[in-house]
Amino acid sequence: MGLRPGTACWFELLVPRADLARTLARLAETQTVELETEQRPDRPFELPGLTAAVAEFNDLERRLSGWWPEGQLPSLDRSMDPVAAMEDALARLRVWAAEAEPLIDQAERHETELARLDELDRLVAGDNPALPAFERLAEAGPWLAARLYRLPPDSQPDDWPASILTQFLVDADGQRYVLAVGPDDAVSRLDERMTAIKARRLMMPAWLPDEPQAARNALAERRAQAEQARRQVGERIAELHERHQIAPALGVMALMQWFAGHAPALPMTEHFVLVTGWCSDPDGAELDRVLAESNVEHVLRRADPPAGLDVPVIMRNPRWAKPFEIFANLLGTPGSTEVDPSRLLAVITPLMFGFMFGDVGQGAVLLGLGLWLRKRIPVFALLVPFGAAAIVFGFLFGSIFANEHLIPALWMHPIDHPTTIMAIAVGFGVCVIATGLLFDALRCLWRGAGLHWLATRAGLVLAYFGILGALLRPELLNLAWLGFAWFVLGSVGVAERQRLMELPKALGELLEGMLQLLVNTISFVRVGAFALAHAGLSAAVFGMADAAGGGLAGLIVIILGNAIVIALEGLIVGIQTTRLMLFEFFIRFLTAEGRRFKPLTGPGAVFRPTGRSST
Structure with a gap:
């Protein structure tokens, strides 16, 4: 199986x-x-020098990767000495870095200048009565000083010193600036205050005219010069890429990084x-x-x-059971001597969900969402079997979009048979827990402890079924007493030493184990309770629709009510299904002590062009 x-x-x-x-x-x-x-x-x-080479490459990558082209992985159709290729690639990168770093410094200065020109261009385009005379202000001194600050958002500085004159400006995007002119010592103190509120000082452009059109022309001319200089530097950096074959060198070092991470x-x-x-x-x-x-x-x-x-450990499940591996993965990975419950969960969890959420229309919505989202978000693949089960139970319960009068119930309306619904839920829980006890026996058998399980825990299983059977036939309670004795005597018998001291321990384990089994069984009452709650909510939706007077208002209430039921109760029922599996079923047999198989992944394409080195 x-x-x-x-x-x-x-x-x-x-x-x-x-x-x-x-x-x-x-x-x-x-x-x-x-x-x-x-x-x-x-x-x-390890490859000789691999650790040091990768460390040096990581340092180069941190400083210079923004100026690298896209790496080209070496062809793997031919032999390649990885040590020689690594040393050659790193040597090329060292030489390239030595020649390129001065050019990169120039390019970054040009980029800073272009960003400054962009900011000034927005300031000139802003809705301001007049531009300051930057040319004169830049030459202020030695007694007077002038500053231009970019103010942080939502800041409202006030209480300016009386000795300082201010003019507020705004750029085309609504960003606020302030121009401050005053005695040199007062402006120096103002620098400290502006720093405290995180305002940024801009250098005063002495070459910028105060007439708007002339200012725009001057900015355009400066921008053209800066872009041309930046382009020339970019071309020189690109020439270095070609001369030193940087793209293949980056590919080789990407392969070395992969070695260091996967085969060090x-x-x-x-x-x-x-x-x-x-x-x-x-x-x-x-x-x-x-x-x-x-x-x-x-x-x-x-x-x-x-x-x-x-x-x-390798989980070898068919495609239809793969989505249900998520339940066991919430605890970890089943060990090689544990049961992988995924195939069984593919049956019992949709049954449980559908029983609690039985509605043809609402189930169809979940089914559609699952088909739409399962490739984008794999966990939503569970909505396909859950929605299908809800549709089946919707026909059995005679409910379609919360309406229990459109189609006949092939089985029963839950709200009319609450006792039967509760009994079915508990009976389902008994079957689930009994399966968990069987899986525990298999785990012990696979570990070579089958005789130990037979001598001890088998008595617990007998006592459990004896107590449940006594609810139908009181004389079956004798099986429970037999199971109690079986467990206690078996636990004492398998003890290697101090068997008399094992007796109180066995009695304590018996009491704890039986309480757990009975509490786990009673927990499945919630399956029936949610089935009844779903039927009650459905009735409430149509009750509110009737109270709204029917017609368009009633239709809106029905649509909103169904949307709320699908979103809210669908989520709650999914959580309850997960909870019952984790804490009532898995607790019987699953410790998730395995280590999942992690296949080796290829080096892939690591580097991507930034465009900075060629613009």
């Missing part, structure tokens, strides 16, 4: 060092390999590399095929994994 998760297989692959990059890239394409190094101190580890410590000699890790392909056929197609000389061996390594 596929209840037990699979485990990955250990492999060892010996390849020439020159083919390492090509081999790892091809392994990544299969999505069936996870690298893990078998730590063996008798062999040299592979056993290596002067000529060969041992690639080790896990493969999700049971027979390794995909691995053999890819290596053969790549024409890589290799030796592949499958073996038992080294002691002490945590074997990854």
Whole structure:
């Protein structure tokens, strides 16, 4: 039935060092390999100089990546010595950086000048009575000083010193500025005050005329000069890219970064590399095929994994059960000796949701949303089976968009049979908990503790069913007493020492275990309660529609009511379904102690052009 998760297989692959990059890239394409190094101190580890080279490259990337072109990954169809390629690429980048940094400083100064001209252009275009005479103000001194500040949003500075004259300006975007003129010492104190409110000082443009048209002409001329200078610097930087082959060098270093992140410590000699890790392909056929197609000389061996390594777990579920893995993943990953409940959840969670949310129309809305959103947001794929189940129960309960009079109920109207609904909910809960107890037995069997479970927890299961059976036939309570004795005596019997001291512990575990089982069972009453609540809300929606007088007003009430029920109750029912699975079902058998298989990903395209170096 596929209840037990699979485990990955250990492999060892010996390849020439020159083919390492090509081999790892091809392994990544299969999505069936996870690298893990078998730590063996008798062999040299990692590409020589990899750590230092990547650290130096990361520093260059932090400072200069905004001026780099898009990297070009090296062709992996041919052999490449990764150490030699890394050293050559880093040497090219060093030389490029030494020649390009002075040019980058010039380009950044031109960009700063262009940003300043843009700000002045907006200021000139603002709704101001007159522009200040910047040419004269810039020459103020030595007793007088002038400042132009850009004010932060929502600031309202007032109480200006009497010795300082101010003029407020506004640019084309509504940004406020203030021009301040006064004695030099008073203006210096004003600098401190403006800094405190986070105002920014602008340099006074001595070349800017105070007549608007002349000012715009001067700004346009300055901008053309700055853009031409910036373009010339960009062309010189682009020439350096070509001269030093920076795009291929960046691709090689991107590959080295990938090595450092995915394969930093592979056993290596002067000529060969041992690639080790896990493969999700049971027979390794995909691995053999890819290596053969790549024409890589290799030796592949499958073996038992080294002691002490945590074997990854592989969830091998069919496509229809994949979305339901999310429930177990909320706790972690099922271990290799635990049950993967995803296939069973694909049946019981839609049944539970549909029972609590039975309505043909509302279920169709959820189904449509699931089909629309499942590719954008994978978790919404659950709405497809949940909505379909709601449609089925909608026909059984005779409800369509909260109206219980349009179609006949193929089974019953929940609001008319509350006791039956509650009994069905509890009976469903008993089945779910019994399944959890069965899964616990399977877990113990897979771990080699089947006899221990039979000697102890089997008595707890017998007592549970004895108590439930006594509700129908009182004489079945004797099974509960038998189960109590079974559990206590079995726990004492399997104890390795101090068996008499085990007796009070067994009694305590018996009491706790039985209370948990009974409380877990009663928790499923909420399934019936929400089914009745949904029917009650449906009746309330049409009751309010009738109170609104019918017609258009009534239609609006029905539409809004259904929207509220779908959004609010749909969310609550989904949360309750998740809660019952986590705390009433999973608690019986799932500890989620496994480690999920994480396939190797390829280096991909790391660098993207910014456009700064060529504009």
